[in-house]
Amino acid sequence: MALGSPxxxxxxxxxxxxxSAAYLGELLRAASPTPAxxxxxxxxxxxxxxxxxIARLSAGANGGRSKKRKAVEPAALGVAAGTSSxxxxxxxxKRRARGxxxxxxxxxxxxxxxxxxxxxxxxxxxxCRHPRLYYRCAFRAQGCAATRRVQQSQEExxxxxxxxxxxxxxxxxxxxxxxxxxxxPPAVIxxxxxxxxxxxxxxxxxxxxxxxxxxxxxxxxGGDAPSETSQGWSPSFSSEVELDVAGxxxxxxxxxxxxxxxxxxxxxxxxxxxxxxxx
DNA sequence: GGTATTTGACCCTA
DNA sequence: TAGGGTCAAATACC
Numbered sequence: 001m002a003l004g005s006p007x008x009x010x011x012x013x014x015x016x017x018x019x020s021a022a023y024l025g026e027l028l029r030a031a032s033p034t035p036a037x038x039x040x041x042x043x044x045x046x047x048x049x050x051x052x053x054i055a056r057l058s059a060g061a062n063g064g065r066s067k068k069r070k071a072v073e074p075a076a077l078g079v080a081a082g083t084s085s086x087x088x089x090x091x092x093x094k095r096r097a098r099g100x101x102x103x104x105x106x107x108x109x110x111x112x113x114x115x116x117x118x119x120x121x122x123x124x125x126x127x128c129r130h131p132r133l134y135y136r137c138a139f140r141a142q143g144c145a146a147t148r149r150v151q152q153s154q155e156e157x158x159x160x161x162x163x164x165x166x167x168x169x170x171x172x173x174x175x176x177x178x179x180x181x182x183x184x185p186p187a188v189i190x191x192x193x194x195x196x197x198x199x200x201x202x203x204x205x206x207x208x209x210x211x212x213x214x215x216x217x218x219x220x221x222g223g224d225a226p227s228e229t230s231q232g233w234s235p236s237f238s239s240e241v242e243l244d245v246a247g248x249x250x251x252x253x254x255x256x257x258x259x260x261x262x263x264x265x266x267x268x269x270x271x272x273x274x275x276x277x278x279x
Numbered sequence: 280g281g282t283a284t285t286t287g288a289c290c291c292t293a
Numbered sequence: 294t295a296g297g298g299t300c301a302a303a304t305a306c307c
Contacts, residue, residue: 120301126297
């Protein structure tokens with residue numbers, strides 16, 4: 001997909017909306033003791049709608065390009081065909097035997113966070129319907145010890161519970177911070193979760209990136225391909241990263257960013273017609 | 280042949 | 294001892 005194309009922008013915006021809806025659902029769950037309130041149902045419906053659009057746009061965007069093996073995606077991404085009928089809340093972590101001590105956990109509608117991850121393990125967890133996936137930063141060879149654990153939520157199959165361990169030392173955070181220092185519209189920066197600076201800072205720490213930031217980090221990380229073992233430890237864009245189609249020229253100055261398609265969307269001048277035509 | 284993913288085995292902690 | 298986290302050989306895909 002062409003960078004900055006209208007379809008890319010819509011996909012990005014839908015992803016943002018998806019993440020926001022997932023976050024909203026989590027807030028509602030936390031706020032209401034009722035298992036399935038009307039509000040939660042509404043949030044779930046938003047997730048489903050966004051999911052459909054993202055799937056449709058992604059299919060068109062990839063143009064059939066896929067390096068995934070046939071049986072990988074459903075299992076690896078935890079996107080099981082069946083839907084969860086008996087909510088069996090996943091207790092995030094009973095322990096963390098090895099690895100970094102810092103633990104952050106988020107629930108998101110997408111597993112994309114802008115970093116390049118490499119899957120190194122998958123495990124069936126007792127009492128969990130979906131397998132738990134283990135990823136480490138693709139730049140581990142450069143000393144980046146960040147890892148994450150991804151598990152499809154049993155309460156909301158469209159959402160993923162992502163736990164992060166360790167901090168990225170591969171430069172991704174620095175690039176993201178630099179990007180955020182630019183005076184971008186808050187709606188773009190904060191991924192819809194919150195417009196407060198505190199929340200934005202939390203997002204930075206949580207590794208929950210807006211698609212606009214994804215490219216920054218990937219560019220930052222991807223400049224020097226790592227190679228870890230003779231087995232070949234080069235970075236790959238996991239499928240979720242392949243969905244990252246944020247269409248921005250990240251070298252543009254802040255002022256130029258205001259004329260980006262996203263900004264056009266925000267101020268109502270976005271070219272929807274070309275998107276519709278592309279579908 | 281190069282690279283990414285799978286998966287069984289092992290390690291380690293509670 | 295059970296079970297979660299990681300390793301690494303095997304395998305699949307391009």
